[in-house]
Each structure stands twice: as C-alpha cells, then as structure tokens.
Amino acid sequence: MGMTATETRSTEPQIGRRRFLAWLSGLGIAGSAALGSLATFFFIRPRTTYGQPNRFKIGRPDEFPSGSRIAIDPKRVCIVREGNKVAAISTTCTHLGCIIAPSATGFQCPCHGSRFDVDGNVTGGPAPKALAWYAVTLTPSGELEVDKDNEIQTGTYLSV
Amino acid sequence: MSKEQNSIGKSVVDLPANVTRSIFRNPLPSSDRGRAATSFTNFFLHVQPVRVSRQALRPSYTMGLGLISFFLFVILTVTGVLLMFYYVPSTTQAYDRMLDLRSSVVFGVILRNMHRWAAHGMVACVFLHMCRVFFTGSYKPPREFNWVIGVCLFGLTLLSSFTGYLLPWDQLAFWAITVGTSIAGYAPLVGKAIKFILLGDATVGQEALLRFYVLHVVVLPLVLTIFVAVHFWRIRKDGGLAKPETEAAPKRVPVQVEIQEDAVPIAASGSVAVAAPVRKFTIQGLVRGPLIKVGKLEEDTVFSWPNLLIAELVVLLLTIAGVMLVSFFFNAPLEQPVNVMHPPNPAKAPWYFLGLQEQVSYSAFWGGIGVPGIEVLLLLLLPYIDRGKEGVGRWFARQRIFANSIFLFFVLVNIYLIVIGTFFRGANWQFVSPF
C-alpha cells in the first residue's frame, strides 16, 4: 500500500513535466503553423508586378485635339480634352472588368450592357459605380502623364 | 527442411507461383472466408467493405454517380499528366501548344478532348451525386460531416474546372477568367485582396496564367485527393451507404457463414494441404479488430467480392466508354488567341458559372457573392438544420417532401439561370431567342 503511494507521488512530477512538454510542443506547432501561413500569405502576394506600370506617359497635349475622346485600350484609359482641359477616365468596366468603348452618349460595355455618360456616371446596366478618373500631370518634358494609382474626383481636369 | 526444397530446380519451377503469392496475399477466393480476406489483404481492395447491402448495389438507387465522379477524376488525372508533357504555362506559348496538340502531337486531340469532356462531366456528375444524396436523405446522422466534406468536394471540383479554363489562353479562357475573378473582387473587405493574390497582378496576364497552372495541376488535385480519401473512409466508418430505417436496426441478426477452411493456408507455403473441416462462423469470426462494432449485419447484404467489384468495374468501363465516345465525335473548343483589346460580345463564363453570371447581370454583389454565399452556407449547415430522422435511404420519401421541395426549387432555379445565361443571352447580355 505504502509502496503504491510512494510510487504515485514519485511519478507525479514526471507527468507534470510531460504534460508541460506536450503543451509546449503543441503551442510550438500551432505557432509555427500560424507563422507559416502568414509567411505563405506574404510570399504569394506579389510586391512588385510584372505587368504594365500604373504610371505612364501618353504623349504631348497637342496630340489630343479639343473635343476629342481618345481611348487607349492597352492602357485602359480614355483621354478627354475639352478646350484646354484634359482628363483621363478609366475604360475598365466597374461591373466585371471588361474594356468599354466610347459611344455617342458616353461609354458602352460589350459584356453585360452597362452604359455610362461622358463623365463616366452609370446610366444603365449592371455596373455598380461610375468610371474612375485618374490624375493627369504635365511632366517637365511637356508630356502628359497618367497615374492610375491616383484616383481623383469625377470632373477634375488638368489645364494645359 | 529437406534438401530438395532448396534446390535450384524447384525454385525455378515454383518461381511463377512464388512471385504471384508474394504479390497477392490471398488466392482468388472460392470460399466465404476467402471473400472476406480479399478485402483486407489487398491494398486496393481494403477500401471496400467485406459485405455490402443489396440496396447500395442497386443501380437505380445511387445511379453510380459518386463512383462515376471518382472515375472521371482518375481519367482527368491520367490525361492531365499526359497533357503536361506538352503544355507550357506562358502567354506567348500556351496557345501555340494547343495548336500543336491538334497538328503535330500523336493522339493530342483525343487526349485534350478527353480531358475537357471529362472535366465538364465531372462537374455535372458531382452535382447530380449531391442531388442523389439529398433526395435519398443520406446526409442524416451519422453522415452529416461526410455531406460537409462533399460540399467541399463540389467547390474543389468547380475550382479545378475554373482554373483549367484559363490554360488554353484563347479568347474564351481570357474573358471567362476576367469576368470570373471580377466576381471574386466583389466580396466585401477581402475581395480585392483575393483577386489580386489570385491573379498576381491587377489584370489577367502571365502571372495569372502561372498561378492558375500551379493551382490546376498541383494544389487543387492534391487537396481533392485528400478530401476524396476522407470521403471514402467515412463512408466505410459510417457503416456504408444510408439504409431505410425500417430495414436497418430491427433486423440485425448474426449472419451464419459456412466456412470450408482453405486447403492452401494464406501465409504458409508449400506444406502438405490438410483437408479442413467445414465450420460455421458468425460474421464477427471473419472480421478482426474494430472494423465492425457488432458482429451482426443485416441479412440483406452480399459479399463485396465479387458483387461490388463487378459493379464497380462495369461503371468504370461505361465511364471510360462514354468519355471516349464523346471525345471521338466532338472536339474541345479553341477560339482565337487572346486579344486583350477586344472582349467577345457577349463574354461568357464556363456553362456551370453562367447561372452565376446571369445573376451577376442583375446585381454584381448579390448575384456574385451574396446569394451564392448564402446558398453555400445553407448547403454546409443543412445536416445540422434538418435533424428529422425519417425518410432516410429512399428516393423522395414522403416524410421529406418539405426538404425535398425546397432543394428541388433551388436546383431548378439554378438550372433555369444556367439555361437563360447559356442560350438566351446575346451581345451586351441582351435577351435573344435561340430559335
């Protein structure tokens, strides 16, 4: 009897240590899994992209005569010129990303029939919001530069 | 040990038999004991139960839909690995490789066709299999979690098809993925991030092609395989396919199996055969370990070998035949190479997403994220919501008329949307009549 009791007492700390180790390794593995997932997330989220730069030059102001609306499909912007005012309107449909084309009344999307007015406001179809306007600047070399990372308010023109 | 047994001559003579016996632990079964033993001595057969209910074997009950889904997945793996020998996931080469499959690769066309049609077939069969499981009430306890795994399998199947869709890099591929990933972008909060990570860039391009390729050939098949393995394992652990309640519990009587001890013992070799006496066993005498909880089985069962095995082979044969036949007569489509400047009008997603696209044309958020999200959530929670125990294991049981009606309604609405999106939508997504 006494023997059993001694045994129980002597094994007690051992079990405690084991349990501690089990908790420790469990915690370690869970921690590694969490950190690993986080690291994987940052790994697969590209920091630089290989696609087109979002900031690009489009040419001199006089290449865009007054009253013209010239869509540059590869860049997915439409350059609008009215008098001495210039603006860049996105031609990526806000519905599901198809390329829209200028039409008589503004813009028209070929995918699900969204229509926009000349300022890019939705006039029909499933598109949920207006087309983005991008900041246009005049570089020292006298060329217009569009920055698609810089969305500005609808109706904001650059005077040239 | 006699000298003769070790002689070279005898080794040579016995070689075929020895090799065969070393590979197949069990001879072709001729007795009930042998039939039981085949199921646990063979790696490929140990997935099978020893005995299987007659109902599970009835073609009109399961319609073999789960099995067909699995075999289509096997066909997809084989043909897909072969296609990988020629495919290059590059925006400048992918399309040319598709043309090469047509013009210069021997059997290239038939392999591509098989891969494409099997993929469409798998989406359809997995969906129909889900309907079968629902209409027979087979998601009731203890099968709730296998239903959840099934829903994941359905999602993985759709994702596999969707990622494969981009790989030919033709107009169809490019615009379907452009539309599809834009839908993902509508998810609240995380949508933009998911879209960006999926595409690896702001728009569909080289990064997206590479990412979809890796997902399509490695990540998704691997995950799918693991889920299928768990799915199958749980079918066994849940006691096979669901059975009607009236036939299940009450009639559990021990099955008497008459056993003629095998003349050739399983493990030992070459010793003198002893004519063994005929003995009577109940089934638990045959099945070791925790495989069967009570040694009692329903009377209405038969041995898997050969009954289940033959059924499976027939389904496999029919599946292969079906895929081959379609692939001989219909070529997988290949449209013009990608032209980022000119979306086809209308730009349509793959047919199984056209219901989604049709919904999206009414409201991008609700059609693309809101309603489908609620539907998936309902599917996942279904076995925990519907706890009724009646009408399990029978098609359209009267007790389940409410649940079945709701499900049928959802199925019909989705089929209706797909039909509208596929046949009745023309340029600018205007309503057109195909007739």
Ligand code: HEM
């Ligand atoms: C890759 C996709 C899938 C494969 C390969 C697969 C395979 C199988 C197989 C071979 C069976 C045996 C019975 C039969 O053939 O019908 C089965 C049963 C079952 N499957 Fe699937 N399945 C898949 C997807 C699903 C889905 C989408 C669901 C439901 C959401 C599901 C839920 C179930 C359930 C609950 C059972 C047990 C049915 C019963 O007890 O009668 N499976 N599956």
Ligand code: FES
């Ligand atoms: S993408 Fe323009 S309307 Fe759908």
